[in-house]
Structures are given as structure tokens and as C-alpha cells.
Amino acid sequence: MIVTFFRNTAQTVRAINQRYATPHLKTTRLVRICLGMLRGYLVLLIAILVFKFIHSL
Amino acid sequence: MNVLARLYYRYKKLLKMLRLYLLIAGPGIIVMVADNDAGGITTYTATGAQYGFHLIWFLILLGPVAYYVQEMTVRLGAVTKRGHAEAIFHAFGAFWGWFSLLDLVLTDWLTMITEFIGMTAALRIFGVPAWVTVIGACLLMVWMVVQGRYWTWEKLALLFCGLNLIYIPAAFLINPPMHEILRGALIPHFPPGGFTNELFFLLMANIGTTIAPWMIFFQQSAVVDKGLQEKDMVGGKVDTAVGSVLTVVVAIFCIILTATLLPGQNINDAATAAMKFMSINKHLGACLAIGLFDAGFLGAICISLASSWAFGEVFGWAHSLNYKLKEAPWFYAYYIFVLVLAGTVVLIPGAPLVLITLFVQVIAVTLLPAALVFLILLLNDEETMGEYKNTLFQNVANIGITAMIIIVSTLYGISALFPNLLK
Numbered sequence: 323m324i325v326t327f328f329r330n331t332a333q334t335v336r337a338i339n340q341r342y343a344t345p346h347l348k349t350t351r352l353v354r355i356c357l358g359m360l361r362g363y364l365v366l367l368i369a370i371l372v373f374k375f376i377h378s379l
Numbered sequence: 380m381n382v383l384a385r386l387y388y389r390y391k392k393l394l395k396m397l398r399l400y401l402l403i404a405g406p407g408i409i410v411m412v413a414d415n416d417a418g419g420i421t422t423y424t425a426t427g428a429q430y431g432f433h434l435i436w437f438l439i440l441l442g443p444v445a446y447y448v449q450e451m452t453v454r455l456g457a458v459t460k461r462g463h464a465e466a467i468f469h470a471f472g473a474f475w476g477w478f479s480l481l482d483l484v485l486t487d488w489l490t491m492i493t494e495f496i497g498m499t500a501a502l503r504i505f506g507v508p509a510w511v512t513v514i515g516a517c518l519l520m521v522w523m524v525v526q527g528r529y530w531t532w533e534k535l536a537l538l539f540c541g542l543n544l545i546y547i548p549a550a551f552l553i554n555p556p557m558h559e560i561l562r563g564a565l566i567p568h569f570p571p572g573g574f575t576n577e578l579f580f581l582l583m584a585n586i587g588t589t590i591a592p593w594m595i596f597f598q599q600s601a602v603v604d605k606g607l608q609e610k611d612m613v614g615g616k617v618d619t620a621v622g623s624v625l626t627v628v629v630a631i632f633c634i635i636l637t638a639t640l641l642p643g644q645n646i647n648d649a650a651t652a653a654m655k656f657m658s659i660n661k662h663l664g665a666c667l668a669i670g671l672f673d674a675g676f677l678g679a680i681c682i683s684l685a686s687s688w689a690f691g692e693v694f695g696w697a698h699s700l701n702y703k704l705k706e707a708p709w710f711y712a713y714y715i716f717v718l719v720l721a722g723t724v725v726l727i728p729g730a731p732l733v734l735i736t737l738f739v740q741v742i743a744v745t746l747l748p749a750a751l752v753f754l755i756l757l758l759n760d761e762e763t764m765g766e767y768k769n770t771l772f773q774n775v776a777n778i779g780i781t782a783m784i785i786i787v788s789t790l791y792g793i794s795a796l797f798p799n800l801l802k
Contacts, residue, residue: 338473338693345472347760356752357471363748363785364478367792374796 403614404621405533406601409681410449410594411622412540415629416678417497418490418739419588420671421649423630426581427637428646432556432563433570437582438630441589444784446623447776448751451758452595453615454767456602463599464689467753470760475753480693482746487593487686489739491721494682496732497675499725500650504657504668512672513722520680521715529604529700536680542673544625546632549666555639564631583791589626590784592746593685595754600688604699609767636667679718687714747788751781 347353415423426434452463459466464483468476498516499509523535570578598619607615637644637652640659646652649671657664684700690713691698697707704711724730755777758769769777 334694338468338476342468342473342476345470347470347756348762353756356756357475360749360752363789367789370793370796 400614400617403607403611404618405537406598406605406607407449407453407615407618407620408540408622408625409533409536409677410598410601411445411619411626412543412629413597413677413681414445414589414591414594414626415543415633415674416490416588416682417494417501417649417671417675418678419630420497420633420674421647422581422584422588423633424637424649424652424667425646426585427634428641428644428652429581430570430578431638431642432559432634433568434582434585435560435563435631435634436565436567438585438627438634439564441586441630442623442627444586444780445589445626446620447773447780448590448754448784449594449598449619449623450616451754451769451773451777452599453602453607453619454612454764455754455757456599457607457609457612457615458764458767460603461599462603462688462692463596463750463754465692466599466757468693470757470763471753475749476693479746479749479753480689482742482749483592483596483689484686486739486742486746487682488717488721489735489742490591490593491679491682491717492724492732492735493739494675494679495722495725497649498672498679500648501653501668501672501675504650504653504664510726513726516676516679517715517718517722520676520683520718523680524684524700524714525704525711527701527703532700533605536677539673539677539680540625543629543670543677545666545670545673546629546636549663549670550632550635550639552660552663552666553636553639555635560635580791580794583787583794586784586787587743587791590747590751592743592750593682595750596689597681597685600685600692604688604701612767633670636663679721683714683717683721686717687711743788743792748781748785751784755781 423438455466456462461469464476464480467479495513495516499512502512503509523532526532572578602615636656637646640663641652641655644655646655649667653664653667653671655664656667687710688698690696691707691710694709696709698710699707702710724735725732755769755774758764758777759774761768
């Protein structure tokens with residue numbers, strides 16, 4: 323039953339990934355810059371979190 | 380006779396507009412009042428106790444900030460007929476979609492725990508055991524959604540929003556110094572002692588409680604579930620504006636209460652303030668405790684719904700409050716699952732509740748900038764928004780607000796991780 327649940331969930335996730343594989347927003351230069359900056363920001367935050375985690379060990 | 384006829388015509392027109400507004404009103408008021416959740420009330424009581432009436436002007440400034448951000452969700456929801464999670468998946472693809480959804484789920488769940496902490500602490504003042512509060516609140520929240528009508532849920536939620544205004548009569552019971560309040564509200568200034576690190580932290584906390592990621596997801600999904608159309612947009616905006624006024628009014632009255640009765644005291648949570656009020660005036664203490672419970676309750680119903688709507692949109696489940704339990708089993712099952720899971724954590728003896736409260740601030744920081752950036756990009760997409768895309772003025776205001784929120788919430792998150800950094 324658990325295996326079936328996970329199999330079904332994985333199938334649903336794959337279907338969602340296929341459905342939304344292509345972004346529908348017009349990818350202008352501004353959009354690319356914003357998303358790039360957002361990625362950088364999130365990487366920085368994760369780095370801070372990892373630092374805090376290692377520091378508190 | 381002609382003047383009378385004109386007056387009567389205007390009266391009827393006004394009445395018609397009011398009726399129309401009352402039909403549309405709901406999501407904006409609910410999301411804004413629920414924004415004053417248990418964490419919010421704690422922040423306001425601490426602000427009042429520590430800095431008196433000196434920061435009322437700052438809270439007034441936060442009203443328009445909340446309005447401008449939330450107003451975008453009304454337009455986006457009414458035009459696209461999609462919730463925020465689905466809109467992100469559709470516009471930015473699966474990567475950003477999953478990031479937003481999973482981050483929302485985690486943030487919401489952690490925030491839900493803080494709402495239950497607030498509710499249990501509030502009712503403990505009346506001698507109600509935590510397990511009774513958790514079970515009772517969960518049952519009430521489940522009963523509210525399984526009515527099978529969005530309209531019923533909304534009106535019940537509005538009732539609880541009304542209860543959130545309990546701080547207003549409470550403040551009138553203590554005859555607060557009007558002169559000082561007006562000075563604090565109308566003249567922007569910093570408290571005696573100047574701009575210290577403690578003040579900066581509290582200002583950041585106040586901004587942090589004004590805009591939360593779940594609010595964006597909740598209001599857009601609520602607008603869609605309610606079925607608001609482009610023609611209802613003005614009503615939706617008025618609804619949001621009324622809500623933002625209410626949220627500021629409640630915050631100000633919380634500050635007035637603690638600034639008058641507990642000046643200069645270090646208050647870490649609203650329940651402690653309620654206990655101290657009890658020793659001064661039983662009715663006041665009861666008002667603050669009821670208000671705190673209501674704040675946690677409102678926060679919990681909105682946050683759990685925000686997650687359920689988001690999951691339903693992405694996974695393709697039937698996800699409307701207009702469906703009966705049998706018609707949307709996954710949507711309701713997820714809603715109940717989140718409630719029970721968050722409530723159970725509060726009941727676990729020795730659960731790291733302080734750590735969880737701290738973690739909420741940090742995780743919210745990772746989601747909020749992304750949600751705001753996505754919102755502005757979507758509102759500038761002419762293909763999606765057509766004539767309802769952001770104007771130049773809206774862009775200037777919203778980009779400015781977003782930049783400020785990103786900077787402040789990042790500093791807030793970092794200061795939560797490294798408390799000594801800003802001291």
C-alpha cells in the first residue's frame with residue numbers, strides 16, 4: 323500500500339513536471355536578471371544556514 | 380422637489396454600491412486582520428511596552444505597504460483565475476513552482492505551530508488545558524470549512540475578524556493619554572535613546588509581521604474561490620484597503636494597551652502581557668487573552684487554507700470551499716492533516732517551540748522575496764494581465780516596497796540566526 327502510494331505520487335509529480343516544463347512568462351532580459359538575482363540570493367541564504375548549522379555543531 | 384429626487388437617487392445609488400461592496404468584501408479584510416496573528420499581537424505588545432507610543436507613526440506607514448502588495452494579488456487572481464501557486468508553476472516552470480510550493484508548505488506548517496502556541500497560551504490564562512484548546516480549535520476549524528459553501532466560511536471568518544477588534548473597547552477602558560497617542564501617531568520620531576539595535580530589531584519584526592508569504596497565496600486563492608471577476612476589481616481593492624486600515628487600527632490599539640499599562644517592561648509574548656493585565660484589571664486581561672486566541676485562530680484557518688488551496692491547484696485536486704467533503708476529499712484531508720500535525724507538535728512535552736518560532740522567521744525570509752518578485756513580474760506581463768498590468772506608479776511603489784521588505788526581512792532572518800551580530 324505504501325509502495326503504491328509513493329508510486330502514484332511519483333507519477334503525479336512527473337505529470338506536473340511535464341505540464342509545467344515550459345515557463346509561459348515571456349523571458350525578457352529583465353525577467354532573466356530578476357530570476358538570476360533570486361537564485362544568487364537563495365544560494366547566499368542557504369550558505370548562511372549551512373554556516374550556522376556547522377558553527378553550532 | 381427636484382433636489383429631494385436627486386438626494387433620493389444618490390442615496391439609492393450609494394446603497395446599491397454598499398450592497399455590491401458587501402457582496403465582494405471578504406478576502407481582503409480576512410487576510411489583513413489574520414495578518415495580526417499570534418506572532419503579530421506579540422510583536423505589537425512588545426513594541427508598546429518597550430517604546431510606548433513613540434512608534435505608532437511607523438505602524439501607520441505599514442498600512443499602505445500591506446495594501447500595495449495585497450492589491451496585486453486581487454488583480455492577478457481576478458484576471459488569471461489562478462491561485463498564486465498555480466500561477467508560479469504556469470509562468471515560471473516547475474523548478475520555481477516546486478520551490479515556492481514546498482517552501483510555502485514548510486513555512487505555513489511552522490507558522491501554524493506558532494498560532495497554536497498562541498491559542499494554548501491564551502486559554503491557559505482561563506485555566507483551559509492545552510489539549511482541550513488544540514482539539515477544540517481543530518474541531519471548530521474543520522466545522523467551518525466542511526459547510527460546503529465558501530460564503531458560509533467567509534462570513535464565519537469575518538465574525539472572528541470582528542472579535543479581533545476587541546482591543547479597541549479594551550483600550551477605552553483604561554483612559555489612555557490621548558495627547559501622547561496623537562503625538563506618537565502624527566509626528567514621526569524615534570523613542571528617547573535614539574536609533575539603537577534593539578529598536579532596529581523591533582522595527583524589523585513589525586515589518587516582518589506586516590507581510591507574510593502565506594498572505595499572498597491566501598488572498599489570490601480566496602479571490603479565485605470566491606469567483607471575483609475583472610468587474611469586481613474595484614470592490615476587491617476597497618476590501619483590501621479596508622482590511623489594511625483594520626490591521627493598523629488593531630496594531631495601534633495593542634500598542635496603546637501595553638504602552639499605557641506596562642511601560643518600560645520587557646514583554647516576550649502576548650500571554651505574559653495578558654497575565655500582567657489580569658493583575659491590574661481582570662476584564663482587560665480577559666480581553667487581551669481572548670484577542671490573542673482569536674488572532675491565533677484566524678491565522679491558523681487562513682494559513683492552513685493557503686496551503687490546501689496551493690496543493691489543490693498544483694496537484695489538480697478539486698480545491699474549493701464550495702465543494703462538499705466527498706467532492707474534494709484530498710483538499711479537505713490535507714487541510715485537516717496540517718491542522719492536526721501542527722496542533723500535535725504543541726502538545727508534545729519538551730517540543731522545541733522557541734526554536735520553531737525562530738525558524739519560522741528564517742524560513743519565511745527564503746520564500747517572501749521570491750513570492751514578491753514573482754508577483755511583480757507576473758503583474759508586468761502584458762500577455763497575462765492586459766489592461767490590468769502594473770502602471771508606472773504601481774511599479775515604482777511596489778518595487779520600492781519589495782526592495783525594502785527583502786532587505787529588512789533578510790536582516791531580520793540573519794539577526795534571528797546570529798542574535799549577537801547586531802548588538
